[in-house]
Amino acid sequence: MSIETMVKAENTSRNGVNVDELFNTIDAVKRSPAIAKFKFRAENEWIEGGHNRPTIKDFYHNQKEHRHEATFKLDADEPPLLLGTGKGPNPVEYLLTALAACVTTSLIYHAAAKGIVLKSVESRLEGDIDLRGFLGISKDVRKGYQEIRMYFKIDADVPDEELQALVQLGPSYSPVFDSITKGVPVKVELENESRCRYINICNYSLYN
Numbered sequence: 001m002s003i004e005t006m007v008k009a010e011n012t013s014r015n016g017v018n019v020d021e022l023f024n025t026i027d028a029v030k031r032s033p034a035i036a037k038f039k040f041r042a043e044n045e046w047i048e049g050g051h052n053r054p055t056i057k058d059f060y061h062n063q064k065e066h067r068h069e070a071t072f073k074l075d076a077d078e079p080p081l082l083l084g085t086g087k088g089p090n091p092v093e094y095l096l097t098a099l100a101a102c103v104t105t106s107l108i109y110h111a112a113a114k115g116i117v118l119k120s121v122e123s124r125l126e127g128d129i130d131l132r133g134f135l136g137i138s139k140d141v142r143k144g145y146q147e148i149r150m151y152f153k154i155d156a157d158v159p160d161e162e163l164q165a166l167v168q169l170g171p172s173y174s175p176v177f178d179s180i181t182k183g184v185p186v187k188v189e190l191e192n193e194s195r196c197r198y199i200n201i202c203n204y205s206l207y208n
Contacts, residue, residue, distance in 0.1 A: 014116070016108075017108060055073050095180075100123050119157075122152070148180075
């Protein structure tokens with residue numbers, strides 16, 4: 001069941017979500033589908049070795065540029081075991097973090113719309129990677145995750161079968177889950193200050 005088919009509640013905030021505004025947003029998108037489209041962005045600066053510093057500061061929506069209230073600077077690195085300096089999580093750990101946050105947010109919003117009050121939601125994730133793919137040792141080994149597993153703990157005053165259904169709503173509507181499991185076209189190009197030229201355009205799924 002999608003959010004727009006759920007029973008609307010009046011003047012209600014659940015799980016930190018303003019349900020009125022949630023349904024108002026749905027109604028607005030149904031009237032003007034164009035406002036549902038966003039462009040999210042990230043910039044990255046290589047520091048040294050496996051250390052990178054991604055920055056997130058703005059996004060595009062409804063024909064306007066929008067800046068976050070704060071500029072988010074992150075650090076991504078590799079552990080010393082993988083020749084890094086451990087100044088931050090590595091990129092595949094960030095992927096797990098993005099997946100956990102996105103699936104959880106989808107779960108929270110749908111629970112709020114369904115009238116379910118959640119006392120707590122916790123999750124843990126683990127994924128299997130074989131570095132023979134990344135290192136180019138074996139063409140038979142994929143470079144990305146071979147499998148990712150998510151485990152949820154949810155505290156709410158609802159029957160277990162309802163919690164099971166709620167857990168499935170999270171991945172069903174999560175953009176990150178969809179991107180990982182179904183793949184997304186990615187284009188890679190060289191960008192210079194004065195001009196741009198394509199050195200490679202890869203229309204491939206992230207985990208093919």
